[in-house]
Amino acid sequence: MIEMTTIKDVAKLAGVSVSTASYALNGKGNVKPETKMKVLEAAKQLNYQKNGLAMDLKKSKTKTIALILSDLSGPYYSELIKGVQEVTMANGYDLIACSSIGGKDSTAIKFLTEKRVDGVIILAHNISDEVIMASSRDGFPIIVLDRFLEDQHIISVLVNNTQGAYQATKYLIEQGHRDIAFISGPSNSVDSINRMKGYQQALEEYDIAYQSKWTFTGNFTREGGYHATKLLIMQGDLPTAVFYANDEMALGGYQAFEEMGIKIPDDISVMGFDDIQIAQYLNPPLTTVKQPKYEAGTLAAHLLFQAFDNQEINRRYDLSTDLVIRGSVAKPQNLI
Amino acid sequence: MIEMTTIKDVAKLAGVSVSTASYALNGKGNVKPETKMKVLEAAKQLNYQKNGLAMDLKKSKTKTIALILSDLSGPYYSELIKGVQEVTMANGYDLIACSSIGGKDSTAIKFLTEKRVDGVIILAHNISDEVIMASSRDGFPIIVLDRFLEDQHIISVLVNNTQGAYQATKYLIEQGHRDIAFISGPSNSVDSINRMKGYQQALEEYDIAYQSKWTFTGNFTREGGYHATKLLIMQGDLPTAVFYANDEMALGGYQAFEEMGIKIPDDISVMGFDDIQIAQYLNPPLTTVKQPKYEAGTLAAHLLFQAFDNQEINRRYDLSTDLVIRGSVAKPQNLI
DNA sequence: CTGTTAGCGCCTTCAT
DNA sequence: ATGAAGGCGCTAACAG
Numbered sequence: 001m002i003e004m005t006t007i008k009d010v011a012k013l014a015g016v017s018v019s020t021a022s023y024a025l026n027g028k029g030n031v032k033p034e035t036k037m038k039v040l041e042a043a044k045q046l047n048y049q050k051n052g053l054a055m056d057l058k059k060s061k062t063k064t065i066a067l068i069l070s071d072l073s074g075p076y077y078s079e080l081i082k083g084v085q086e087v088t089m090a091n092g093y094d095l096i097a098c099s100s101i102g103g104k105d106s107t108a109i110k111f112l113t114e115k116r117v118d119g120v121i122i123l124a125h126n127i128s129d130e131v132i133m134a135s136s137r138d139g140f141p142i143i144v145l146d147r148f149l150e151d152q153h154i155i156s157v158l159v160n161n162t163q164g165a166y167q168a169t170k171y172l173i174e175q176g177h178r179d180i181a182f183i184s185g186p187s188n189s190v191d192s193i194n195r196m197k198g199y200q201q202a203l204e205e206y207d208i209a210y211q212s213k214w215t216f217t218g219n220f221t222r223e224g225g226y227h228a229t230k231l232l233i234m235q236g237d238l239p240t241a242v243f244y245a246n247d248e249m250a251l252g253g254y255q256a257f258e259e260m261g262i263k264i265p266d267d268i269s270v271m272g273f274d275d276i277q278i279a280q281y282l283n284p285p286l287t288t289v290k291q292p293k294y295e296a297g298t299l300a301a302h303l304l305f306q307a308f309d310n311q312e313i314n315r316r317y318d319l320s321t322d323l324v325i326r327g328s329v330a331k332p333q334n335l336i
Numbered sequence: 337m338i339e340m341t342t343i344k345d346v347a348k349l350a351g352v353s354v355s356t357a358s359y360a361l362n363g364k365g366n367v368k369p370e371t372k373m374k375v376l377e378a379a380k381q382l383n384y385q386k387n388g389l390a391m392d393l394k395k396s397k398t399k400t401i402a403l404i405l406s407d408l409s410g411p412y413y414s415e416l417i418k419g420v421q422e423v424t425m426a427n428g429y430d431l432i433a434c435s436s437i438g439g440k441d442s443t444a445i446k447f448l449t450e451k452r453v454d455g456v457i458i459l460a461h462n463i464s465d466e467v468i469m470a471s472s473r474d475g476f477p478i479i480v481l482d483r484f485l486e487d488q489h490i491i492s493v494l495v496n497n498t499q500g501a502y503q504a505t506k507y508l509i510e511q512g513h514r515d516i517a518f519i520s521g522p523s524n525s526v527d528s529i530n531r532m533k534g535y536q537q538a539l540e541e542y543d544i545a546y547q548s549k550w551t552f553t554g555n556f557t558r559e560g561g562y563h564a565t566k567l568l569i570m571q572g573d574l575p576t577a578v579f580y581a582n583d584e585m586a587l588g589g590y591q592a593f594e595e596m597g598i599k600i601p602d603d604i605s606v607m608g609f610d611d612i613q614i615a616q617y618l619n620p621p622l623t624t625v626k627q628p629k630y631e632a633g634t635l636a637a638h639l640l641f642q643a644f645d646n647q648e649i650n651r652r653y654d655l656s657t658d659l660v661i662r663g664s665v666a667k668p669q670n671l672i
Numbered sequence: 673c674t675g676t677t678a679g680c681g682c683c684t685t686c687a688t
Numbered sequence: 689a690t691g692a693a694g695g696c697g698c699t700a701a702c703a704g
Binding site for chain 1: 673674675676677679680681682
């Protein structure tokens with residue numbers, strides 16, 4: 001067994017009591033400079049490192065918050081993390097990120113249910129409503145970024161997907177498109193459903209019939225977007241524009257179109273959703289809907305601190321999206 | 337103050353002792369199914385959530401490891417994280433990621449020095465050697481991914497930057513290039529220095545004189561690459577190829593060349609380093625040197641577990657890079 | 673200014 | 689099968 005050196009050891013070597021050692025180490029209380037020196041000296045000599053767990057346990061406070069993501073390695077969260085990080089740090093708190101991969105045994109669950117942090121921000125579709133609500137408790141604020149939950153201690157920060165998709169589709173229509181395909185995400189995704197809704201709303205508003213033959217499922221992945229696009233092409237009747245429910249699927253679309261010698265935006269226009277970093281580097285640069293991820297991050301973190309502070313806050317916040325016009329959408333051929 | 341419900345409360349409500357409650361909750365020991373029921377029932381009724389900190393303190397073991405990154409929001413770590421995550425999970429451990437932004441007060445320091453995790457993997461240039469070595473202690477393995485440290489408990493997993501840069505430069509030379517510029521990273525970066533070394537080695541091997549007029553500093557950022565490229569162009573004498581010490585700077589280079597109407601690869605060839613995700617989507621796709629980040633991640637995590645297990649392991653591992661040939665390098669004009 | 677002491681919440685031997 | 693009790697390492701009254 002490995003012998004840990006504790007504050008007790010330090011105290012003994014310094015010839016003082018534990019409390020004095022604690023005071024000296026933490027720079028609190030009134031410790032004679034001389035004794036303080038002795039303690040610090042002893043600590044160094046023993047290579048003493050405090051046990052943060054014991055401290056947190058004693059204080060019933062961790063001063064850290066957890067950001068729970070469905071997949072730590074996704075490039076998608078960059079802006080969100082930055083937003084959260086900035087305000088967390090500004091408040092003197094620590095931030096840790098963990099993943100919800102692994103279901104019941106995931107690290108996420110551990111931090112959600114074992115009082116290891118003072119609050120959490122969740123953007124993880126693979127954690128069920130039930131699990132989140134079961135973790136809700138007094139003094140443990142939870143911010144969710146992808147759904148609304150009817151619970152006292154859970155606050156939602158949402159981006160208005162329906163509005164964003166509406167906006168995007170409307171833009172396509174105003175460019176002259178009438179035949180617009182929609183590649184959706186997984187059918188159980190609230191985000192995907194809402195984007196579809198916005199798409200349909202715009203269609204309806206312009207008296208364009210919704211056609212199910214132009215709706216495919218792409219599962220929010222690049223692969224999925226690729227296959228959906230292939231299907232769309234093989235079907236024979238090509239639309240003049242396709243709206244991918246996220247940028248990753250649009251990436252797959254780019255590839256499929258290129259393989260078939262279909263030029264963007266000359267032969268077909270494409271619209272994405274999310275504005276991931278890569279979007280601007282594509283050829284042509286992808287026109288898409290930007291989600292205010294950074295703002296969502298800062299807002300979420302702010303709300304957490306207000307909750308710590310027992311301030312009165314709303315339980316739901318809606319953020320709006322922005323259309324980012326780049327080069328992947330053009331007027332359809334027949335209008336030129 | 338908020339009243340936490342503890343195992344004591346559960347025990348009381350269930351009419352059993354604390355130890356029995358603990359056994360029942362953890363499914364250990366021999367508890368009569370009936371009493372177990374009672375305990376579980378009481379726990380649910382009180383919405384009991386165990387305190388993981390207390391447990392870890394008691395067990396002197398956290399079963400979690402920390403991945404310390406210089407910037408959580410960087411898109412750069414994706415593959416690395418995936419590698420670490422997979423083996424961590426496979427071993428039944430938890431993984432948390434934290435950032436070293438903030439120096440002394442960063443979350444990274446907290447996890448490095450306060451016994452909150454059982455081991456750490458570090459890829460964070462902004463943490464000094466001294467800090468890392470000061471955290472070294474018995475039973476606390478540390479894996480560093482960007483330097484070699486002379487310390488009993490610190491293991492290095494490195495990628496061979498010199499070899500990678502050598503390989504890249506050699507390829508350029510073999511394509512017929514003789515005038516090859518090099519855009520370096522920050523001068524204090526070991527990675528950058530080694531890449532420069534590889535570049536010079538290849539030059540030397542082919543009897544090409546190293547010219548300082550073709551070396552600029554780009555600081556490893558896109559902006560830096562952009563400015564360095566502008567400087568290179570303004571200088572009047574254009575090389576036939578430029579080797580950026582990382583892909584991000586190459587991104588800036590693409591922009592600068594485009595602004596000046598210089599075509600890649602027709603007018604100039606460009607080589608990157610890292611193979612970040614965006615590289616393949618650029619126009620033309622970037623030829624670059626791929627770092628085995630995923631492999632580094634899995635290896636690092638494996639080593640951690642071997643260290644937990646007190647197995648004999650080396651203190652240093654070197655991984656090699658791969659040249660990824662895409663479309664940004666061509667034979668120079670004068671050879672066509 | 674310094675020492676004594678009582679927990680923070682949990683697990684786990686040791687009795688019973 | 690269950691209960692009593694010690695302690696993980698630390699902080700913060702409280703008492704000198």
